[in-house]
Amino acid sequence: MSYIFSSESVGKGHPDKVADYIADSVLDYCLAFDPNSRCAIEVALAHTTVYVFGEVTTKAKLDPETVIDIAKEAIKFCGYNDPRFIFEADSATYHINIGTQSPDIAMGVDEKEDKEQGAGDQGIMFGFAKDDTTSLMPLPIFLAHELTKRLAFVRENGIVKSLGPDCKSQVSVEYSDDHKPLKVTAVVVSTQHYDEKTLDEVKRDVMEHVIKPIIPADLLDDNTKYYINPTGRFVIGGPVGDSGLTGRKLIVDTYGGYSRHGGGAFSGKDSSKVDRSASYFARYLAKLVVASGIAKTCEIQLAYAIGVAEPVSLYVNTFGTAKISDQVIQERLQKSFKMTPKAIIEKLGLKRPIFKQTVHFGHFGKQDEVFSWENSDLIDIFSDLL
DSSP, X not given: OOEEEEEEEEOTXXXXXXXXXXXXHHHHHHHHHOTTOEEEEEEEEETTEEEEEEEEEOSSOOOHHHHHHHHHHHHHHTTOOOGGGSOOTTTOEEEEEEXXXXXXXXXXXXXXXXXXXXXXXXXXXXXXXXXXXXXXOXXXXXXXXXXXXXXXXXXXXXXSOSEEEEEEEEEEEEEOTTSOEEEXXXXXXXXXXXXXXXXXXXXXXXXXXXXXXXXXXXXXXXXXXXXXXXXXXXXXXXXXXXXXXXXXXXXXXXXXXXXXXXXXXXXXXXXXXXXXXXXXXXXXXXXXXXXXXXXXXXXXXXXXXXXXXXXXXXXXXXXXXXXXXXXXXXXXXHHHOOOSHHHHHHHHTTTSSOGGGGSXXXXXXXOSTTOGGGOOTTXXXXXXXX
């Protein structure tokens, strides 16, 4: 039987994404001065107040005034530099409460002469790849991200006037019984707008300048449904309309729900936390499997114990799409890669200040050399198995 699968994305100005961007901006600041920084930063936004808190161990100067400056720059980047949105970078109230990392955690994580760096916490992490798109991302989340990316582009470049930074999208795709995308059945776009911009104007501009340039015409038909600002009004947005919190858009950050998720958030965490680094590496492994042509879909699970370097398990599932057994693929991956936190960090270059670039439009599927976990550099490890 065919089925319909839906995924959503949120824009740069969504309050949860503003929180994520502030958290990763603090992380990048620390890494730029001290690549060995340990960070666990959380951010909450409520109305016109910004709370930045957590634990950091770094050689970088990170006093409250510095954190406020970082937060202001991040908020402006996300689009809140206009008093008409009420929440605005320069007029917001800031509360900073950052301490140092627990020595009990550091004791288990730090590398010693007789002990390799251990995982920063226990946890299960998933990576996924599917041959729907050239980026090997599922089509619903790929299109949803492209819509929110386009919304930011038309707003920031003045192509569409009177839009606010807060927005969301959602795309529903019908799949065949063998999991091939057939068509887009529904498109949902909600965008903040100025009070003087009418609903008809919003619908017209979003259809012409956002949806049509992004959704391929051959995936649309007369039955495709469009929902543009379906509540009728979206003037109050950002943290004024809804509070924001780091790590609350886990499915947006990953695969749109098409794959399982371990539950750990990414933003604000340095790569000693396997929530982040092992999720990136699991994506790298899954993408290698699919890019090599040995399978059409692949999900990888990695699991760790706090303070222990080697993963406690590796699981490969190709959902019956592989040319060889999942067990053989698993054994080849284990033979080809060391999967300790230290090895992952070195392989992917995760001590660089690159993380605020991951925040918007998903952590996966971006075609840029910064995102090393998107490389398909070692697909030849499967060449003798094809």
